[in-house]
Every structure is written in structure tokens, then in C-alpha cells.
Amino acid sequence: MAVALTVPRTMAAMKLAVLRNSMSGQKAGSIVMGGALGLVLAGGTLYAAFQTGDLLAAAYAVWMLGWIFGPVFAGGGDETLRPEYFTSLGLPPRRLAAGLLVSAFVGVAPVISLLALSGLVVFGVRQGPAAVLVALPAMLLQLAVFVLLSRVAVAVMGLALRSRAGAVGAGLVNGAILAALGQGWVFAVALGQTGGIPAGASAAVRYLPSGWGLAAVEAAGTGAWGRAGLTLGALAVLVALLLAAWAALLARRAGSVKASARGRRPMTAATATGAVVAKELRTWSRDLVRTHQLTFAVAYGVFFAAAPLVLGWTAMLPWAGPIFIIMAAAMSANLYGVDGTALWLTLLSPGAADVRGRQLAWLLVVGPVAAALALGLTSVTGGPWPMVLALTAALLGGAAGIVPLISVYALVPGIDPHRRGNNPLRSSEDDGAMTGLAYAVLVLVALTGAPAAVAAALYGWAGVAVGVVTGGLCLWGFGLLAQRRLHAQGPELLHTMRTGKRPPAKPGSWAKFDDLPKREQIITALCWSVGAIPLFPQGIVAGFLKANGTEDRSWFLALHMPEGLQWPVIVFMVLLGLGVYGLGLWIPYRRRTP
Structure with missing residues (x-):
């Protein structure tokens, strides 16, 4: 006893x-x-x-x-x-x-x-x-x-x-x-x-x-x-x-995970980028954690958009595709971290093939599903075609650029895939950092679609062209930045992956979250957690509903105000959300390394 x-x-x-x-x-x-x-x-x-x-x-x-x-x-x-x-x-x-x-x-x-x-x-x-x-x-x-x-x-x-x-x-x-x-x-x-x-x-x-x-x-x-x-x-x-x-x-x-005995066709590629694409597609098909994450993103997008059907409101159905893209990006935010110490193989292969190959593979996995959801569910409601197509194009390119970029700038040391057997859900030792990274990707990817959304709201079909251009620029530009970061800081990233410790910051670098005083850590965390509330639901979503003449006011504060105050409140909410996020950025900036 x-x-x-x-x-x-x-x-x-x-x-x-x-x-x-x-x-x-x-x-x-x-x-x-x-x-x-x-x-x-x-x-x-x-x-x-x-x-x-x-x-x-x-x-x-x-x-x-x-x-x-x-x-x-x-x-x-x-x-x-x-x-x-x-x-x-x-x-x-x-x-x-x-x-x-x-x-x-x-x-x-x-x-x-x-x-x-x-x-x-x-x-x-x-x-x-x-x-x-x-x-x-x-x-x-x-x-x-x-x-x-x-x-x-x-x-x-x-x-x-x-x-x-x-x-x-x-x-x-x-x-x-x-x-x-x-x-x-x-x-x-x-x-x-x-x-x-x-x-x-x-x-x-x-x-x-x-x-x-x-x-x-x-x-x-x-x-x-x-x-x-x-x-x-x-x-x-x-x-x-x-x-x-x-x-x-x-x-x-404690039981081990048995490897699949099913035969696989050999991977063939004529170029270095094609080899990376083939390797990534094989990983997406074999890694059951990635299968779970992709299915989760699809289910979340569909059910989130379909929930208002309880009220008889079908206007959210077309947004299942964009929501799926944002959630899929958040699920794959630590793209390089989940490789574990296998990152050294990437560092031994010079050239721009790795980042571009991962971007293309991500688009091949996510793009067809996003297009099917956007086209299929928008056809059910009959529109708004320009807005949905513009956002789908912009978010696909933005997500394909943001995912590798943030994974090399804010890499979270992951657990080597072969050591995840006892708890496959666990891909990192620091769940808090992974959650923060996912939320950051949610916000950043959503922001890449803002120019296309504004253009579609103001100019209709011209917004689709804006979405294609901004998506392509994000794909190319953010991928270039990720590629340069990977080549310049590759050994440091591998050191972080192996030891869990980041190398000393260079002069002029922004202060890392862990280096901030506790009071400023709490304020920064609050900013990044709360800023989405006024910016998105109370600002952007309320503005969209106002522009489309939706009568259901629900929990959107601006729509409960008198007619003359609704747009000012919407603008105030957007500015408030941006201001809160700005404060979350300004605190580590003012503490940057001398």
C-alpha cells in the first residue's frame, strides 16, 4: 500500500x-x-x-x-x-x-x-x-x-x-x-x-x-x-x-510502428528541383501526421464554412477554399523543423532547388483541393466569383511563400520522424512555440490576401488579376528570401535543430521572445493573441458583410451601431487590430541587439 x-x-x-x-x-x-x-x-x-x-x-x-x-x-x-x-x-x-x-x-x-x-x-x-x-x-x-x-x-x-x-x-x-x-x-x-x-x-x-x-x-x-x-x-x-x-x-x-510492406515506384527526376518535389510528395503520401494535418485542414474549412447553414445562411460556403488554404499553411508552418536533424542532407545540396521544390510540392498537394472547394461551393451559391477566385489565387501563392520563409526564420526544433513512434502527434519538444508559429502563419497568410480582397471589392474581376500577381510575387519573393536565409544560416539552423539552442543574435537583430522581460513577454503574447479579434471578425468580416448588405448583425459590434457610425467603427476596428499587432512587433524591435 x-x-x-x-x-x-x-x-x-x-x-x-x-x-x-x-x-x-x-x-x-x-x-x-x-x-x-x-x-x-x-x-x-x-x-x-x-x-x-x-x-x-x-x-x-x-x-x-x-x-x-x-x-x-x-x-x-x-x-x-x-x-x-x-x-x-x-x-x-x-x-x-x-x-x-x-x-x-x-x-x-x-x-x-x-x-x-x-x-x-x-x-x-x-x-x-x-x-x-x-x-x-x-x-x-x-x-x-x-x-x-x-x-x-x-x-x-x-x-x-x-x-x-x-x-x-x-x-x-x-x-x-x-x-x-x-x-x-x-x-x-x-x-x-x-x-x-x-x-x-x-x-x-x-x-x-x-x-x-x-x-x-x-x-x-x-x-x-x-x-x-x-x-x-x-x-x-x-x-x-x-x-x-x-x-x-x-x-x-511502447509498440513500434511497422513500416509498410507495400511496394513503391522508384522516384525519378530529371532536375534537382524535380527530385525535391518527388521527395516531398513521397513524404506527404507516407507521413501519417501530414495526412492527418491535411485532412484536418479540409474538414475544418468545410465545416467552418457550413456551420452557418444552421441559420439558413449560405453566404459562407464559398470561403471554405480560402479557409482551408490558411489552415493548411498553419499546419505545415514548421516545414523544415519537422525534418529533424535530416536538415543536414539539405545543407549538403547547394543551390536553390530545395526551397523551390518544397514550394511546388506544397502547391501540388494543397492547390487542387483548394480549387475544388472554391469552385464547387461557389457554384452552389452563385458567387461572389471575383472575390473567391482572387483570394484563392492570392492565398495559394502567399502561403507557398510564407510557409518556407517562416520555417527558416522561426524554426522550432522538431523530433526526428523515426523517434515519433510512441506519440505520433508530437512533432516538437516545444508545443507553445509550435502553437505560436501556427498562429503567426494564420495571420501572415491572411494578410497576403488583403490586396486582392480590396481590389475585388472595389473593381470586381480585376481583383482576380491582382490576386494572381500578388500570389506570384509572394511565391517568388518570399521563396527567394527563404532560400537566401537557408544558404546563409544553414549551419546555425542545424545547430538549433540538434541542440534546441539558438546562436547569439547578430548586432541589430530584433530581440527574441525568450530574451524579453517577462512583463513585455506577456504584453507581446497578448498582442499576438488578441489582435486578430478586432482586425478580422470585428473589422474585415464586418466590413465585408456591410458591403454586401447582410441583414444578420450577429455578434459584429459595428453592425449594431447606427447607420452613420457603422463604417467608422469598422475602420476603427481594423486600425485597432493593426495597432495591436504593431505593438507586438515594436516591443522586440525596440529591444534589438545593440
Whole structure:
């Protein structure tokens, strides 16, 4: 018994020590940002606890989905303590799983989730003293369910990514659910139009495991102690079953990934660029992580654009193609980093072939899918053809230029592909840096389409020509910059890849995020996280809706203003977003190396 308790205590202490000694640089900024966002969401959940049980049950369903799919999207979740670290100790799978489960409760996310789950206590206070007694164990059991569901989902996803069908299926599910979460306003408006959560949906969210704790509290509040006890018992049984499932998955995780025995046609190429294209296309077809990412981008684009169909609004369907392009670029942001230390092979092959070959291969993979989505879904709605075609051309060229450029200027050291077997979702040791890189690519690629969008809005079909020209210039110009950077700083990039440490900055270089004071790190992270809100949804999207005479005002602030103030508010939002991003750039610029 003492040994059984020692393992969890030791692992929890190890996790706490690692977190205490790693709170610096970009990781600290990511934790602070995530904690701030989590506190806002927890506050909203507590507000729901003062409203109705239906609303609180729906909120906990969203929390459960966040625990399940958030780590999957973020590259495997929190693996501060990995199962592989304890392989040599010979711990039984269940004891190892129990220890890792206890350590999983050490961190910012579990604490914030516990704060959100304290809404059960708030709701119980409204029901009576008896309900409060049930709410306390329900809160703890519910948190254990959330954490274990997250761990089991990551483990199952890791196994799924060992087959092509599993990678495609996981990408479809993840893309659809995250797109639905990103379009939450659509469902909020739909619920508002129906006067609240429908009875069927209300029952459904209570049947989900996220609603069992609330069901127990409600039962205790009405004096149905038998039902309350059974519900708490069901939660405890679910915790035990999930723990057993996780232990079994941990045992399978150690298994190696078998190479495909299927024959492959030999790669042939007449030029150096053609050889790179052939190699990249072969990588896209064989790497199951890339298959998952590409499928995720397709699913996200389609479901994000189709979500407003709930309101009967079809105007977003044509934008599935551009959204897919932006998301595909974000997924492949660390193009050179995912090669791992194989970068040395690239450095031994001089010439401009590598960057150009990767650009062409990326276009061959993403371009046909983007064109099919743009043409097919725009034909369903009958337009707007100039805007969609202009943006598709501009974004394809912009993304093909931005992806290699940012991957050599902000390279994140990746894990060698042959060492990803235990957790295929994990392609980098620094998830925070990877997430920041993906968000940066989202913004930069979207900005490359701005000139074409403006030209299409003002001059119609002339905007298509502008999109082709700007896309071609971005493809050529950014590719040239990436090529020069790769040739000039190749050894330094390889050093960063091998050691995880960047070489000293040259005089006049902008300060890196990790070198900024903590206060300025927080401000910079806030700028890059918050700037998109006024710039895109409240500015650019609202302006597009205003220009097209859309009557649905939804959550766009400008459209709720008097007619004479709508355009000034839209312009102000765009300038505010640009100003926030400018502040995020100015802070590292003013701290540049003397």
C-alpha cells in the first residue's frame, strides 16, 4: 500500500519540480496566456451556474470537448512526464497509469477546470444544503473524468495515426468539432432564435459524462438520494474504466510502428528541383501526421464554412477554399523543423532547388483541393466569383511563400520522424512555440490576401488579376528570401535543430521572445493573441458583410451601431487590430541587439 502511494506522490512532485523550473521564456508566456483565457471561460461557466441547469450542462459539455480535442490539436497534450521515462523501472501498467494520472492534476489547466467545476457547488447552494454535499465529490470525480478522457483520447489518436484510415478519420473528426467550436456564435444565435436550449439537446448534454455530476446535484436537490448515489457511483466506475483503458493503451504505446510492406515506384527526376518535389510528395503520401494535418485542414474549412447553414445562411460556403488554404499553411508552418536533424542532407545540396521544390510540392498537394472547394461551393451559391477566385489565387501563392520563409526564420526544433513512434502527434519538444508559429502563419497568410480582397471589392474581376500577381510575387519573393536565409544560416539552423539552442543574435537583430522581460513577454503574447479579434471578425468580416448588405448583425459590434457610425467603427476596428499587432512587433524591435 505504501509503495502504491509512493509512486503517485513521487510523480506529482517531479511534475511540480519540472514546471517550477521551466517557467521562463515563451513557455511562461504561453502558460500565462492560456491561464488568462481559461479564467475568462471559467468565469463564464460560473455565470451559467447562476442561470439554468441546461446552460451549465451545455458549458460542461464544451469543457469536456476542450479536454478531449484541445490536446490532440496542440500536439499530444501535456507530456511533461512521459511513460517512456519510467520504462526501465518495470512498473505495472495500472500503477504507472495511476501515477501519471495524479501528476496530470498538477498544472494550470486542471486548476482552472476545477474552478469551472465549482459551478456545481454554486448550483448546489441554490438547490439546498444536501445538494452541496453531493456537489463536492461530484466536482472531483468530474475533473478526474475530464483528465482521463483527455489522456485516453490522445493515446487512441496516437494509435489511430499508425494507419492511414485512422489518420484520415481522426482528421475529419477533429476538424469538424474544432470548426463547430470556432463557430460557436452560430449555435448561440440559433439557440437564441429558438428561445433557449431545445428539450432534446438539454437531455442529451445531461446524458453525456460531462453532465453526470450536475445530474447528481439536481437529484440530491429534489431528495432523490438513490438516483444521486447511483450517478456518483457511475462517475466513479467511469473513472476506474478510463484508468484501466489508459493503462492498456500505455502498454500498447511502447509498440513500434511497422513500416509498410507495400511496394513503391522508384522516384525519378530529371532536375534537382524535380527530385525535391518527388521527395516531398513521397513524404506527404507516407507521413501519417501530414495526412492527418491535411485532412484536418479540409474538414475544418468545410465545416467552418457550413456551420452557418444552421441559420439558413449560405453566404459562407464559398470561403471554405480560402479557409482551408490558411489552415493548411498553419499546419505545415514548421516545414523544415519537422525534418529533424535530416536538415543536414539539405545543407549538403547547394543551390536553390530545395526551397523551390518544397514550394511546388506544397502547391501540388494543397492547390487542387483548394480549387475544388472554391469552385464547387461557389457554384452552389452563385458567387461572389471575383472575390473567391482572387483570394484563392492570392492565398495559394502567399502561403507557398510564407510557409518556407517562416520555417527558416522561426524554426522550432522538431523530433526526428523515426523517434515519433510512441506519440505520433508530437512533432516538437516545444508545443507553445509550435502553437505560436501556427498562429503567426494564420495571420501572415491572411494578410497576403488583403490586396486582392480590396481590389475585388472595389473593381470586381480585376481583383482576380491582382490576386494572381500578388500570389506570384509572394511565391517568388518570399521563396527567394527563404532560400537566401537557408544558404546563409544553414549551419546555425542545424545547430538549433540538434541542440534546441539558438546562436547569439547578430548586432541589430530584433530581440527574441525568450530574451524579453517577462512583463513585455506577456504584453507581446497578448498582442499576438488578441489582435486578430478586432482586425478580422470585428473589422474585415464586418466590413465585408456591410458591403454586401447582410441583414444578420450577429455578434459584429459595428453592425449594431447606427447607420452613420457603422463604417467608422469598422475602420476603427481594423486600425485597432493593426495597432495591436504593431505593438507586438515594436516591443522586440525596440529591444534589438545593440
